[in-house]
Amino acid sequence: xxxxxxxxxxxAVIARxxxxxxxxxxASGGGQAVIxxxxxxxxxxxxxxxxxxxxxxxxxxxxxEAALASxxxxxxxxxxxxxxxxxxxxxxxxxRGDLDAARGVLGSATGSDEGVTPRDRALLQVWAAQVxxxxxxxxxxxxxxxxxxxxxxxxxxxxxxxxxxxVAGLVAAMTADHASAETHLRSALAAAERAGDLVVTAQILSxxxxxxxxxxxxxxxxxxxxxxxxxxxxxxxxxxxAQARMNLGLLKWSLGRLDEAAREYADAIxxxxxxxxxxxxxxxxxxxxxxxxxxxxxxxxAAYQEGLALGEASGDRQALVPALYQLAKVVVNDDPDEALRxxxxxxxxxxxxxxxxxxxxxxxxxxRGDGPAALETGRRAADAAREQRDRFGLAESLSLEAMxxxxxxxxRRLLEESRATWRDLGDPLRxxxxxxxxxxxxxxxxALAAAExxxxxxxxMGAGLSVSGPAGLAxxxxxxxxxxxxxxxxxxGFQVLRDGVAxxxxxxxxxxxxxxxxILVTRRGRPASREVLADMLWPxxxxxxxxxxxxxxxSTLRSVLDPERRFxxxxxxxxxxxxxxxxxxxxxxxxxxxFANVDxALAAAGEDARERLEAAxxxxxxxxxxxxxxxxxxxxxxxxxxxxxxxxxxxxxxxxARHGDHQDAVALLLRVLERDPYDEQAHLGLVSALEAAGRHxxxxxxxxxxxxxxxxxxxxxxxxx
Numbered sequence: 001x002x003x004x005x006x007x008x009x010x011x012a013v014i015a016r017x018x019x020x021x022x023x024x025x026x027a028s029g030g031g032q033a034v035i036x037x038x039x040x041x042x043x044x045x046x047x048x049x050x051x052x053x054x055x056x057x058x059x060x061x062x063x064x065e066a067a068l069a070s071x072x073x074x075x076x077x078x079x080x081x082x083x084x085x086x087x088x089x090x091x092x093x094x095x096r097g098d099l100d101a102a103r104g105v106l107g108s109a110t111g112s113d114e115g116v117t118p119r120d121r122a123l124l125q126v127w128a129a130q131v132x133x134x135x136x137x138x139x140x141x142x143x144x145x146x147x148x149x150x151x152x153x154x155x156x157x158x159x160x161x162x163x164x165x166x167v168a169g170l171v172a173a174m175t176a177d178h179a180s181a182e183t184h185l186r187s188a189l190a191a192a193e194r195a196g197d198l199v200v201t202a203q204i205l206s207x208x209x210x211x212x213x214x215x216x217x218x219x220x221x222x223x224x225x226x227x228x229x230x231x232x233x234x235x236x237x238x239x240x241x242a243q244a245r246m247n248l249g250l251l252k253w254s255l256g257r258l259d260e261a262a263r264e265y266a267d268a269i270x271x272x273x274x275x276x277x278x279x280x281x282x283x284x285x286x287x288x289x290x291x292x293x294x295x296x297x298x299x300x301x302a303a304y305q306e307g308l309a310l311g312e313a314s315g316d317r318q319a320l321v322p323a324l325y326q327l328a329k330v331v332v333n334d335d336p337d338e339a340l341r342x343x344x345x346x347x348x349x350x351x352x353x354x355x356x357x358x359x360x361x362x363x364x365x366x367x368r369g370d371g372p373a374a375l376e377t378g379r380r381a382a383d384a385a386r387e388q389r390d391r392f393g394l395a396e397s398l399s400l401e402a403m404x405x406x407x408x409x410x411x412r413r414l415l416e417e418s419r420a421t422w423r424d425l426g427d428p429l430r431x432x433x434x435x436x437x438x439x440x441x442x443x444x445x446x447a448l449a450a451a452e453x454x455x456x457x458x459x460x461m462g463a464g465l466s467v468s469g470p471a472g473l474a475x476x477x478x479x480x481x482x483x484x485x486x487x488x489x490x491x492x493g494f495q496v497l498r499d500g501v502a503x504x505x506x507x508x509x510x511x512x513x514x515x516x517x518x519i520l521v522t523r524r525g526r527p528a529s530r531e532v533l534a535d536m537l538w539p540x541x542x543x544x545x546x547x548x549x550x551x552x553x554x555s556t557l558r559s560v561l562d563p564e565r566r567f568x569x570x571x572x573x574x575x576x577x578x579x580x581x582x583x584x585x586x587x588x589x590x591x592x593x594x595f596a597n598v599d600x601a602l603a604a605a606g607e608d609a610r611e612r613l614e615a616a617x618x619x620x621x622x623x624x625x626x627x628x629x630x631x632x633x634x635x636x637x638x639x640x641x642x643x644x645x646x647x648x649x650x651x652x653x654x655x656x657a658r659h660g661d662h663q664d665a666v667a668l669l670l671r672v673l674e675r676d677p678y679d680e681q682a683h684l685g686l687v688s689a690l691e692a693a694g695r696h697x698x699x700x701x702x703x704x705x706x707x708x709x710x711x712x713x714x715x716x717x718x719x720x721x
Contacts, residue, residue: 014038015045022053027159027197029235031057048074052084059092060199062238062275067092080110084117087124094130095239097278099314102131118155122148122164129167136317136351138174145171162192162200170207173214174351176388181211198235202228206243213251216391216425221251226697239279242271246283253289254392256429258462259670262290266674281310281319285326292330293429293474295464296622298493300330321346321353325360329471332367333495334505339364339471355385355393362400363471375404395421399434399473412441429461430473437477455479456611459618460664462671466621468495468502484588486561486572490521491590491641492622496560503560512537512549513556518625520573520582521589522637527579536633554580591641594619598644602651613652617668620645623675646672646679653685662693678709680718688721 014037018025022034034057041050055070068089075085086109093102106128125148132141145168152160169184185208192201205228212221229244231237249264265287272280288303304327311320324346332339343364346357358381366374378400385393395418402414415438422431432454439451458465465478468489483500494514496503508514519528519536534546537553554575561572567586574581584592597619601612624638625631653668666689672682683706690699703720710717 011041011045015041015047015050018053019047019049022050023056026053026057026060027195027199027235029198031060031236035061046073048076052088055092056088059088059095060235060237060239062242062271062277064092064096064275064277078110080108081105082110082116082120083124084120086110087120087127090124090127090131094127094134095279096276097281097310097314097316097319099131099134099316102127103135106131118151119157119160122151122155122157122160125151126160126163126167129171133167133171133174134316134318136349138171138351141167141171141174158191158195159197159200162188162195162197162204164188165191166200166204166207169211173211178211178215178389185211198231199237199240202232202235202237202240202244205231206240206247209244209247209251213247213254215389216254218251218254219426222248222255225251238271238275239277242268242275242277242283243279245271246279246286249283249286249290253286253293254427255425256427256461256463257667258290258293258429259667259674262287262674263670265290278310278314278316279319281307281314281316281323284310285319285323288323288326291622292326292470293464294462294492294622295466295469296492296626297330297470297495298626299622300470301327301493302627304330317349318352321349321351321357324349325353325357328360328364332364332471333468333502336364336368336504340368353393355381355388355390355397358384359393359396359400360471362397362404366400366404367471367475371404371406375401378404391421391425392427395425395427395430395434396473399437402437403473403476408441412438415441429458429463432457432461433463433473433477437473440477451479456614459614460667462667464492464621467500468497485567486586487588487590488517488521489590489621490518490624491594491620493626494518494628498561498563507560507563508556510553510556512553513560516550516553516580517557517582518628518631519633520580521591522624522634523581524589524592524637525582525584527574527581529579530577533580590619590621591624591637594641595644598648601648610652610655613648613655616648617645617652620648642675646675650682650685653682653689657685657689657692660692662689665689666693666695678713680706680710680715683709684718684721691721 018034018037025034034053038054051070051074055067055074058067058070071085071089071092075081081089086105089105090102093099093105109124125144129141129144129148132144145164148164149168152164165184165188169181169188172181172184185204188204189201189208192204205224209221209224209228212224225244225248229241229248232241232244245264246268249261249268252264253261265283268283269280269287272283284303285307288300288307291300291303304323307319308323308327311323324342328339328343328346331342343357343361347354347361350357358377362374362377362381365377378397381397381400382394385391385397398414398418398421402411402418405411405414415434419431419434419438422434436451436454436458439447439454455465463474465474467475467478467480469475469478480500485499487497489495489497496517515537516533519533530547530550534550538546538549554573558569558573571586572583574583594616597612597616601609601616604612620641624641625634628634649668649672653665653672656664656668666686669682669686669689672679673686676682683702687699687703687706690702707717
């Protein structure tokens with residue numbers, strides 16, 4: 001029975017057709033048709049069998065609350081849910097990431113075979129295996145998967161066989177039994193195709209794509225997940241479409257395609273949020289990875305903290321472990337001890353990302369100045385990566401070992417091996433980082449030219465390079481540009497550096513002192529009256545004590561900027577009886593550097609103009625004071641900087657298109673749309689760039705996104721370019 005099977009006639013006829021054939025319709029992509037037809041059936045005709053099928057359709061379409069309500073009606077009067085109700089309820093909870101609820105249903109389900117089909121019994125074991133797998137219990141998951149296979153094989157039911165082989169493959173992958181995993185997934189796909197089951201086919205393709213990711217076959221994984229997304233969309237399987245988009249983000253991030261990864265993660269987040277799924281944690285953590293690579297630390301930290309909270313709530317280690325070790329990398333400046341604790345906890349949990357967790361721990365140790373510990377951790381990470389056939393993790397561990405090594409020859413050898421591995425993986429971003437590290441190991445004109453070329457390529461790819469950036473190779477190969485006594489960074493997050501070293505959060509005795517400095521930065525050297533500053537800092541308080549509080553905050557700020565009192569009190573912050581101001585001639589402020597780069601770029605001509613545009617675009621590390629989105633005193637400068645960035649990036653995209661650099665144009669236009677999702681010129685330019693690059697399917701998808709955005713604001717869209 002296919003998608004187009006009619007469900008017409010009297011309500012009783014429709015009810016009988018859904019109860020008898022609705023499950024097959026859902027499997028072949030007719031879930032919405034089942035839901036629409038069910039809406040014409042009165043309550044008195046809704047049998048338990050009918051409610052089961054309706055709930056299954058609602059589950060597939062991404063409406064878990066409606067699905068669970070249908071299953072409760074199907075089980076009404078029963079002390080414990082039978083297999084037919086239980087597997088569907090478990091699947092619903094699982095697909096929205098609520099593992100506690102899934103485990104609760106599993107514990108209360110009855111094993112009775114009375115009136116139960118072999119398919120239902122097999123699928124109960126399948127979803128039990130899925131739950132235990134996600135919780136990291138490989139032995140228990142393996143037992144359930146074997147039981148599912150035995151039941152499905154005895155029944156000769158292809159739909160049950162497909163699901164059972166799929167979960168058996170995923171469980172085998174947990175224990176690094178890759179040969180068995182691949183065999184099971186091939187058998188699963190063959191069974192699903194025989195059954196015409198698009199829903200399970202999408203799940204199998206997802207599992208296959210995950211296997212390809214785990215063995216670092218990223219290009220193959222992208223092709224598989226693109227197919228999974230197509231099948232998921234055809235099947236109307238919303239949770240699986242969200243998962244495919246999320247994993248496409250992961251794979252594109254793994255290839256250094258940061259801007260495309262950001263788009264995939266954003267789409268996945270929207271799909272997950274629409275269905276209320278806790279699996280949104282995966283996409284949120286992934287979006288944090290993009291922010292981290294770009295140097296947008298405030299956004300990265302917020303994303304990881306949200307993903308961590310969701311992972312903690314569900315006990316889902318596939319969200320929890322990455323959130324822990326990636327968060328460790330971005331808090332290392334503010335709280336080195338907390339960074340170490342987070343990374344060590346990820347290592348202790350281990351599965352699913354032990355090599356990556358070990359690498360994070362090693363980078364944190366290196367940031368803390370403990371080179372010997374970092375070197376030993378890097379070697380442990382390399383061993384774990386080799387055992388798991390994780391070439392991405394191996395390449396990262398080689399870079400870590402190199403930077404922790406005190407032997408120049410060993411450092412070069414390790415970096416060369418790391419670079420070769422990144423190149424073999426097809427990752428230009430991290431391969432170029434290794435090239436930059438090699439150039440930094442050498443001296444002379446050739447090494448300097450190689451470093452400059454590598455830095456330019458990294459800027460084009462959107463990578464952030466900063467000596468005070470997140471823990472990782474980029475931090476250790478960045479140029480400090482000549483350390484200033486005090487440098488203030490407000491693009492992408494607030495940070496103060498003294499002589500090139502980030503000031504930790506613990507050095508600030510007062511949040512008000514930090515806020516005072518932020519306000520002074522937004523004034524760009526213009527004095528602010530003490531009364532205005534007091535009102536900004538304590539808007540709800542009009543007491544006579546405000547003048548004294550402001551004086552204390554000012555004193556604290558000066559002690560943070562110059563704790564050793566090397567300079568006169570007014571060297572960085574000028575103050576008199578009436579006003580306070582930052583002295584930009586003595587302080588380097590990143591937003592001022594950005595505006596200077598923009599002015600130089602827009603005034604340049606010829607090839608020099610493109611290079612200057614690239615430098616200006618790269619110096620924008622994110623929106624101004626992203627951690628203070630509601631601070632009224634930051635709005636004007638934030639909008640001014642964002643507008644300048646969009647102007648520069650759009651000009652750079654146009655230059656790339658003129659030179660036939662369509663991939664660069666795509667990346668740049670995606671950056672524009674992240675800042676302004678309603679920029680019609682950027683949308684149409686993106687579609688044209690994708691078409692010119694021969695990526696016609698992606699161009700149609702981009703045009704669909706443009707059409708949706710224009711509909712939101714009541715604008716008639718232009719024709720497809």
